[in-house]
Each structure stands twice: as C-alpha cells, then as structure tokens.
Amino acid sequence: MTSFLDRIRAAAPIASRYGGSKFRKPTDALVADLEAALSPGQVRADGAQRALLSHDASLFDGGVAGPVCFPTTGEEVQAVVTVALRHNRAIVPRGAGTGLAGGAIPFGAPVVISLTRMNRILEVDVENRVAWVEPGVVNLDLTKHLKRIGFHFAPDPSSQQVCTIGGNVATNSGGPHCLAYGVTDAHVLAVEIVLASGEKAMLGSIGPQDEGLDLRGAFIGSEGTLGVATKVAVRLTKNPPAVKTLLLSFASVRAAANTVSAVIAAGIVPAAMEVMDQRITIAVENFVKAGYPVDAAAVLLAEVEGLADGVKIEAEQISAIGTQNGATEVRLAQSEAERELLWKGRKTAFGAVAQIKPDYYLHDTVVPRSALADVLEEIYKIADRHQLIVMNVFHAGDGNLHPLLLFDRRIEGELDRVHAAGAEIVEASLAAGGVLSGEHGIGIEKQDYMDRLFTSDDLDHQNRLRNAFDPSCRTNPGKVLPMAHSCADIQALRSVPAGVWG
C-alpha cells in the first residue's frame, strides 16, 4: 500500500481536478450577482479573506476559495445558492473552521458560505424540550444560554468555545459527555436545509419519527455534502441533580484502559470516561495547574451523574474497579471549583501542547474498548519508529482514540514522518476491528482510506445516498468518498436516464 504521504502528494492537484483553471478566480459577474442577492458588505472576494477561508484546523493546503458570502437568513442562503447554480459554481458551507478532517476546505474556487453571521438562538421551547437555533450559534454559547433554565445541549466537543452547531451537525460531533448521552445525532430533532438546487426542506420533526425515511439522520454527519443547514432544532437535556467527578491515577496506560473496559463490563455507563497519558498530563499541568498528578503514567477522569444515591453507588464502584486494576490514587473532586478545574485541564489539552512543539496532528479513530490497551501500545511503538512524540488524550469510554503527534513543520522531513505514522495508526485501528473516525469525520483526510473499511458496493450505496440530495455534485464536492466513488467522477462515467432526476 502506498504511504499516506504519497497519497497526500498525489492529492495535491485535487483543486485543479475539481475546478480547473476556468473556475480559478471569482469572476466580476459572479461577485456582482452575489452582492445583488445579499449586500456588498456580505460578500468578500479579496485575496486575504479567500486565503483565510481556504483552510480549516487541519494541515491541508491546496484549498482555493471563491467569493465568500456571509448570509444572515435562510432566504439569503437560498439566494446565494441560486446565484452559484446560475454561474455553475460549487458551494461549500462553513462554520467556525475548526474541522480537523479538511471538510470545509474549498476545491476549485467554489462559493464559500460562511454561516457565522447566522448566530441567533431563535426559540427556547421548554415544553417541547427543544431549542431552535441558527447554524452559526457557537456550541458553548447555547449551553450557557440554557444554563439559567436548568438545561444544556449535551454534545460538548473540546472545541466547544468556538465551533458552531451547524458544524456539529455536519460532522456529527461528539465530546467527553457523549458516552452516556450519545453524539450530535441523538440531540438534533430537525434540520432545515437548503439543497444545491436552492430548494428548502425541513428534515425530521420535534415529535417522534413517524412517516417517511429518516432524512434528518442521513444529513447529520454528511460533512456539508448534502446541503446547507440553515436552522436546527436541538434537544434540551435537563442538568443532572447530582454529579461526581473522579480522578484515578495509574502506573501504566494499560491499567487505565483496562479500568475503562471493566467499568462498562460491570454495567455502569458513566457520563464521561477520559484518559490522559503522562506526557499530556504534564503539558496540561504546566498550562492550567489543574491539580493533575504528573508522576502517574496515565490518569482517568470519570464522571457520574444522576440522582444522589445512584451517583454515590457508581462513584464507589468505579473507585473499587480502579483499585482492583492497580490505581495508585483515587481522588474525588471535593467541590464544584475542583471539578471545573479538572475539566478545564482536559478541555485545554490541545492548547497546552503548543508549549512543546509548534505543530500537532490530531488523529481520531475508534476501536473496541477491549482493544484499547493493545492499540495504544502499538501507537507508542509506531511513534517511536518514526521518531515522533505522541501524546494520548481520548474519549476512552467510547474507545475513541485521539493520538496527538507533535512536530515542527520547519524541520525538514518531520511532517512526512507524521503522515507515515498516521497511516500506520489508522491501519492498527482497523486491524483491531475499529473504524476510521469517531467524531472528526472523513473530509479529505481519510477519504482514501474508505475502501479499507467498506466494499465497493458499500461505497456505491453511500454515493447513491449523496446523489439523491445533490445529483449534480454541487455541495462540497470532492469530500468523504474516495475519488473513484465520489460523484464528480461518477458523473462523467454515468449516463443518467432521461426523467430520473425529475
């Protein structure tokens, strides 16, 4: 198999594959039409803005943004999409750009639709336990807004201070507290979308799913390839009456991983179970002074919540299971302040890393929980072989690994080694019966791995799903499916029977 790096190199001309030179620059006519549809202040075609929005939080270069639009309503999104259609341009929806799989990277100078100005919380409907929000609302802002009425939005990605609800919907985001609560799709009841055709549709409903296919479920996690989310109905989750947070220290990463499996096997599903290895714990401690033990090989942050007695019972059981598995220390957070500090440490882990090396590559795979310890061991070996520093901080309860490879892109050859190690980490996860991504998505990062997980027939059917929403491949082309299956290529190969697309 060719190395990941070779594939990255081969993929460099992707931009030209998806647009070619004739689409390279925003034409004056396109910009003028967009400005007429919105207002001049809502369209940016200058080099600086386009360069900025050619990236997301991934390391991928090679994106080329066309004009960037900042609609403020669903109708304005429809207007932008309609202009793009008239000018035969693709569209790329975009939230805060914190995506790590390259999902928001534009290919072939498409019209970039930034949803950041659609950031109103439209309605909080406590009776129906639902809030209607615009896609640009920042995840944490929503939870803060709901706090005073005793509710929250359960998905809590580590990027929650910045990332948007629209981005969460598009990537089906997870977070530490998704272990008991489930990821974004369990918390999104309905989504209003604008299709590439400019038509608007409401997918799902705030009642139980009834008639019809679950188009809502098909849309969530589709990484901007099925349409633009313009309004989202999110489920309100009641804040728990009691919470306990435990910090367990271990002399080995294996012992921490085994504890996680043993807790689940004992029939306990905590609200969160997060593991950090010693390297990341030291970095975090330097950064926020959260009181993490820096001499432990690994720590497990476990949180249980619910009614007072059950919480007490579960905290005791987790503590006992930890001790049986060799925990060297078990600490129960004694105050809300201590709890918050521990979580602050966990959630700023990625920021803390910047002290050590200027760049990092954050991976995201899932393995069966029982394979966690073995795969982690393999990951340390892989990093060693490539002379890289790897740190592990991850959603252990879900088996969701997040190996963090540190590097300095100014050092010749270091990025190459990062990509080579990354490819091996993905292979190790698949070999253990895992999947390519638990929460960051496929984007462009992992599209060429899709055929390591799926058969050609599987990929063909995924493409049929995509094609039903976007028959002419206009929304976020070139993502998710591998090149041989992505609809852009298929389009050329396929003759569409007359009348099929209505």
Add this chain to the structure above:
Amino acid sequence: MTTTPTTSTLKVTDPVLLEFAAEVGASGKVAVVGAQTRWDVGGQPAKGVRQLGAPAGVVEYKPEEMTVKVRAGTSVSDLDAELAAAGQRCALPNRGGTVGGAVAVGEDHLGVLGRGPVRDSVLQVRYVSADGVTVTGGGPVVKNVSGFNLPKLMVGSLGVLGCLSEFVLRTNPVPGVSRWLQFADADPFAVFDLAHRPGAVLWNGTSTWVLLEGYLPDVEAQNTLLIKQWAGVEVEAPPPLPQHRWAMPPAALSTVGPLPTGEFVASVGVGRLWGQRPAPPTAQDPVVVELSRRLKTNFDPTGRLNPGRTP
C-alpha cells in the same frame, strides 16, 4: 445508476449472508417477511410478490462492548432473552416480531426515554441491495462517523431500500429496579417535570403511569416524591396500547382533541400516541417527498423491493 469502478478489495464472506443475497437475487419483486405483527404498516405488499424470510440468530454478543450482532430474522424475544442473561437490554420493542421487522418499522420501545430510540441503536446494518449484493453501512463500534449514514436510512424504511439481513445494535445495562406507578388523578405533564429522567410517562386522559428506573434508593426516593403529590399505587405493567400510532410535538399531547378518554394512550415527553383510530394524514413537505422518491429510485431503480409499501 450504473456501477462504479472497484477500488476496494474487501468482500462479504459470511456464507449465511451470501445465501440470503442469492435468494433475493437481482430480479423479480420480493418482500421480506418477519412475523407479520405490523404487516399493514405503510400499506399491503403488492400481489404476486415472492416472499422471503431473513436469516436468524445472534451472531456475536459482546456485553463488555455493549454491542450485539444479530440477524434480521431473529425474534426480538430470543434476542431479549440472550441480552437479559448478561444483564443487558436493547432499544427494540417486543411486539412478538423479528429484529428486522422492528428496525424496518422503526417504532420505539414504550420506555424510549430510558432505552433511547431505535434509530440511535443501530450501529451497523447489512442488507441485500436491489442488485442482489450485500451492502454494509455504519460500523461495529459504539461511535462512528466514517462515511454516509446508511443505518439511519434503513430504520423505518419498511425494507423498500434493501432487504435487511443483519445488524450490530447497541445494548445497555438493565437498571437495578424498574417500577411502574399508576396515578388516578395526576397532571401527567407535571409528573414528567418532577420525575428525574423517567423511563416512560403514559396518560390515557384520566390515569397516568410512570416508569421509574435506576438504583433502588433512587427509585424509592422518586416514588416517595411522586406519591407525596398525587395518590398513586405500584402496578405490574403499563396499560395495553391501542393499535394506531400518532406522532406530534410532545407539548401538543395536552390538546389531543379528537380522541376521547379511554381511546388512546399517550407517551408524555415523547409526542407518541397510540389511538384506536388511525392518525389523520399530515401534510408532507414536497421537497422531502421528492428527496425520498429519489432515494428510492437510486437504491431500487426497478421498484422490486417490497413493492406496495411507502415508509
């Protein structure tokens, strides 16, 4: 749609699935038959359609992963029994039917507030496509965003997009205690607000039932809290459910106009209602109808899968 170039070398090898795929074949109209407990949902299958049964059996159960791989023809009772032996349960309702039928109909368990909806519990799906090949969507682990979400599309699809053959379902621990309380004269919405994450709150216009689940001391505390407000007694089981499903926003249950007391059971906080009459037809978004039609065309261009049914 025409076929795409082959890039993957992976193949389905399970002989049971391959045999089922061969049975479905690539031509002629087919319908998969479960236990026929919800046979009339979405319309009667067209006449003269070849009827097939899906393969049965629990293939692999991993309690410590909280996942079970099960074939579509397995009865929900058999699955439940196997899970119960390890202290676990799943989101599927047991109406005497099969696992495949339950997923295809997509109706949630009465205790959905505690167990979660069916659509969230299907981690991986396998089905035979209209071309007669086995397709896999999703993945065998509890968290996954690798590619488009075919499992979601299959839940509630009534089998019109593919003949369902196998699933990986999420399982969950059975709570220490499950207790039904019945109140003759309570405000069901107030009960729902007061109880901490009840497994279910049901209401038939006069009586309210609540399912308390969890650790014994928590259930006792909830029990005490509720009977302090309203006179209630512990009962063995919830009321029997009328046949027809209605769906509405949860708050709209308080204004169920057309159904007299005694002719319905409503699930408070969910928006589900079982009525003695069928639900009035609801207006459908024409764009949603068109999207669904295109999906059907893409997955089953000749209309050979479960003809006569509309999800």
